[in-house]
Amino acid sequence: MTSQQTGDFLSRQLCVQRQNFTSVCRLTVKSLTDCATFGIIEEGRKELENFISILEHILNHRMKPSNTWYGSQEMRSFWEFVRVACRRVPHNCLSSIESLRLPQTSFGKGRAWIRMCLMEKRLSEYISIAIQQTKLLGSFYDEGSIMLSDDIGMLADLLLGLNVLDFSFDIKGTNLDFPVLPVIDYTPYLKYEIGQDGSYPEIKSNMKEISGDELGLEFWKSNYQKLQEQLKRTNEQKNYLDEMLRLREIQLDDLQRQKQRLAEKMEYLESERSCDRTQLEAIVVELQSQMYLAPPNFEYL
Numbered sequence: 001m002t003s004q005q006t007g008d009f010l011s012r013q014l015c016v017q018r019q020n021f022t023s024v025c026r027l028t029v030k031s032l033t034d035c036a037t038f039g040i041i042e043e044g045r046k047e048l049e050n051f052i053s054i055l056e057h058i059l060n061h062r063m064k065p066s067n068t069w070y071g072s073q074e075m076r077s078f079w080e081f082v083r084v085a086c087r088r089v090p091h092n093c094l095s096s097i098e099s100l101r102l103p104q105t106s107f108g109k110g111r112a113w114i115r116m117c118l119m120e121k122r123l124s125e126y127i128s129i130a131i132q133q134t135k136l137l138g139s140f141y142d143e144g145s146i147m148l149s150d151d152i153g154m155l156a157d158l159l160l161g162l163n164v165l166d167f168s169f170d171i172k173g174t175n176l177d178f179p180v181l182p183v184i185d186y187t188p189y190l191k192y193e194i195g196q197d198g199s200y201p202e203i204k205s206n207m208k209e210i211s212g213d214e215l216g217l218e219f220w221k222s223n224y225q226k227l228q229e230q231l232k233r234t235n236e237q238k239n240y241l242d243e244m245l246r247l248r249e250i251q252l253d254d255l256q257r258q259k260q261r262l263a264e265k266m267e268y269l270e271s272e273r274s275c276d277r278t279q280l281e282a283i284v285v286e287l288q289s290q291m292y293l294a295p296p297n298f299e300y301l
Helices: 003-035 046-060 079-085 094-098 106-120 123-130 134-140 151-164 212-293
Strands: none
Touching (some): 079 094, 079 123, 094 106
């Protein structure tokens, strides 16, 4: 194989890799919108984990390695690019991510940034501003990366649809400091049904073939269960907030009483100070009068 053939082969492989990542990203966004119809998307959902995994792969795709002081090369995290490229984003969360005690590594900081952007509903805004800085992109990514292709603009527009969804993460309580890229689970998007002869005749849908009435019944049952779960979470949150409000009211009453005691004490001290001052002024006046009435030849013993 000649060098030109090798270059063409590698170029085709990169193109296929970009298509795979962008296609799966579209599917993960669609799955997120489908599962978020009746509630908040919390950490642990497979759809959410898959979306974050594919996004991390896209942001790290063909990122240039960093050179160490002893001449070797180390894998970089997209956080090193994000914290520089997204400084122009107004009211950004970069300083908040940097100040976190955990996670500590650049890989963990990048994953925390993705989660923070999803909760703030600003992921599309960050990426849109970052990809406008072409010189900075060229210094962090090699040719053929998704970040240097036209696909990233389309993905930024696609991520705009996530702004209507509500996400919940426990960033400080989750271990995000693993130094490898997460594995993407493709099975929710490709389902093959194996035939009796061991062949794979066709791609099957995740949904069984059922009638329209059964489908409607299953749909409403599923929605009813989701509403029940949402109501349960809402009641738990309400009870928690009620308890916090009760504790805050008790603390407020205690502070009011302390304030009243301090005000009374200050009033007492002020009255004492006023009396002492009046007495001192009277003593000074008396001494001045005695000195005025004393004979001029008076000698003190």
